Structure formats: C-alpha cells, structure tokens
Amino acid sequence: GAVVSQHPSWVICKSGTSVKIECRSLDFQATTMFWYRQFPKQSLMLMATSNEGSKATYEQGVEKDKFLINHASLTLSTLTVTSAHPEDSSFYICSARDGQREGGETQYFGPGTRLLVL
Amino acid sequence: GQNIDQPTEMTATEGAIVQINCTYQTSGFNGLFWYQQHAGEAPTFLSYNVLDGLEEKGRFSSFLSRSKGYSYLLLKELQMKDSASYLCAAMDSNYQLIWGAGTKLIIKP
Numbered sequence: 001g002a003v004v005s006q007h008p009s010w011v012i013c014k015s016g017t018s019v020k021i022e023c024r025s026l027d028f029q030a031t032t033m034f035w036y037r038q039f040p041k042q043s044l045m046l047m048a049t050s051n052e053g054s055k056a057t058y059e060q061g062v063e064k065d066k067f068l069i070n071h072a073s074l075t076l077s078t079l080t081v082t083s084a085h086p087e088d089s090s091f092y093i094c095s096a097r098d099g100q101r102e103g104g105e106t107q108y109f110g111p112g113t114r115l116l117v118l
Numbered sequence: 119g120q121n122i123d124q125p126t127e128m129t130a131t132e133g134a135i136v137q138i139n140c141t142y143q144t145s146g147f148n149g150l151f152w153y154q155q156h157a158g159e160a161p162t163f164l165s166y167n168v169l170d171g172l173e174e175k176g177r178f179s180s181f182l183s184r185s186k187g188y189s190y191l192l193l194k195e196l197q198m199k200d201s202a203s204y205l206c207a208a209m210d211s212n213y214q215l216i217w218g219a220g221t222k223l224i225i226k227p
Contacts, residue, residue, distance in 0.1 A: 002163075043219040044161070044205070093160045105149055105166065105209060112160040 003027050004096050006110035013084055014118055021079045021113045023094030029074040030096035034107060035067070038091045050077055084117045091115075120144045122218035124206045129224045130196055138191045138204050138221045146211020150182050150189045153205040155220065161205055164191070193223075201225045 003026040011019050023033060035047045048064075050056035050071035058064045068080040077096075081088055091114055095107040121143045130136040142150065149168035153161035167173055167182035167189060179192040191204055203220040210216055 044217050046215070046217075049214070099213070105168075105213065106151070106163055107215065108163060109153075109160040 002106070002108040004030075004094065004108050004110040006094055006113050008113060009111060010114050010116075012116045012118065015085050016083055019081045019084055019115060021081075021092055021094075021115075023077045023079070023096065023110050025075045025096045025098075025108075028096075028098045030077070031074065031099040032097050033071055033077040034095045034097075035069060035077075035079050036093045036095065038093060038112075040091075044093070047079075081115065084115070086117045089115055089117045120208075120210060120216045122206055122208060122216055124204075124218040124221045126219070127222045127224065129226060130193075132196055132198060132225055132227050134196050135192065135194050136196060136223065138193075138206075138223065140189045140191070140206035140218060142187050142189070142206070142208040142216070142218075144208045144210040144216055147184065148209040148211065148213055150180075151207040151209070151215065152180050152189075152191045153207065154202050155205055156202045164204075196225050198225050198227070 005024045007022045033050050036044045038044050046059050047062045048056045048058045048069050050069050052071050052074050056069040071077040091112050093112040095109045097107045124140045151166050152164040154164050155161040165180035167180050172181045177194045182189045203222050205220045206218040207215040
C-alpha cells in the first residue's frame with residue numbers, strides 16, 4: 001500500500017516553455033500532497049503544500065505564479081512550471097499522505113521527475 | 119527556530135552495525151521520521167516514532183527520546199545496498215516536516 005506515482009519521470013524542454021508534472025496516489029486518498037525540489041547533493045526543499053480542493057500554501061521564496069499547483073482530487077495533484085528557465089532544472093518530487101486515517105502522518109514519495117531546461 | 123542536526127557523512131564496513139544520530143528542535147512535536155534516499159532516487163519511508171523508545175523493523179531500528187530531542191537510526195548486518203543518504207525529519211505542531219540535510223552512509227567491503 002501507499003504507492004505514489006509521478007509522470008513524467010524525465011522532461012527536457014526549451015527555455016520559456018511550460019511543463020506539467022502529475023502526482024498520483026494509487027491506493028489511498030491523499031488529503032494532503034507536497035511538492036519538493038532537490039538540487040544535486042542538496043537536501044530536500046519543500047516548495048508547497050496542497051490540500052484537496054483548496055489553494056496551495058507556498059513556502060517563502062517560492063513564486064506561486066511560476067509554480068502552479070492544482071490538487072483537484074484526492075488522488076491527483078499537478079505542478080506546472082511556467083516559462084521554465086535553465087535555473088529551474090532540478091529533481092521535483094511529490095509526496096502524499098492520508099491525514100484522515102490512523103498513522104496518516106507519514107508522507108509517501110513519488111519516484112520524482114527530473115527536469116532539464118535547455 | 120526549528121532545526122535538525124545529523125552528521126553529514128559516515129563510513130561503515132559491510133556486515134557491521136552503524137548508528138546515525140539526529141537531534142531536533144521544533145515548535146511542537148508530532149513524531150520523527152527516517153527516510154532512505156539512494157542517489158538519484160526519491161526518498162523511501164523507513165520508520166516513524168512518536169513515543170519514546172526503540173522500534174525494530176528487521177535490520178533497521180529507530181529510537182526516540184522526546185525529552186532529549188534525540189533520535190537514532192540503527193542499521194545492523196550492513197549490506198552494500200545500504201549505501202545511501204538517510205534523512206531525519208521531525209513533524210512540528212502544524213504537521214509540517216522539518217528536514218535534516220541527510221547523512222550519507224558509505225559502506226565499504
């Protein structure tokens with residue numbers, strides 16, 4: 001149980017284009033989903049927290065107009081990197097938890113999406 | 119402020135035992151997590167402690183002392199595949215995870 005998928009696993013795009021990343025909880029309902037970014041040899045950095053049906057809460061320094069998050073259902077959240085630039089190249093990882101059940105504090109991670117902006 | 123401290127890197131020998139320590143300071147506390155992250159991959163959940171004491175799960179055990187703000191992850195019978203980064207994360211009163219920078223564990227034959 002507690003499987004999270006992400007799609008795509010790899011994205012290479014031109015500077016200025018937008019990229020959408022999907023995160024799905026496959027066998028549980030994710031009341032809360034999290035989006036992280038990780039640069040090489042650095043620790044995880046939380047970008048935003050989203051609860052189903054409400055607006056995402058962004059961490060300080062993360063541009064909400066650049067990183068659009070939609071959590072439209074209990075099993076799907078999307079992150080759209082708008083007008084991507086080379087400095088946005090990173091490893092984007094989502095996680096999900098089911099806060100409504102016992103032991104639901106645990107975050108389960110998707111496999112991550114590597115974004116390379118040329 | 120909120121803070122997690124764990125060693126940057128540790129080295130151990132195959133077949134041996136290693137203990138990775140973590141100290142935390144958070145606004146409120148709702149548990150301590152350990153995750154394993156292999157290079158180039160996403161983290162995978164290892165353990166969750168919210169009460170004091172030792173939780174054993176196969177070769178891996180995790181310990182928590184809430185009064186000391188301290189946890190450790192104990193890995194026994196080390197295997198080469200255990201080479202990875204081990205992330206300590208404490209959950210604060212808002213159920214937000216505060217992440218440590220991770221401990222890179224190197225296993226030598």
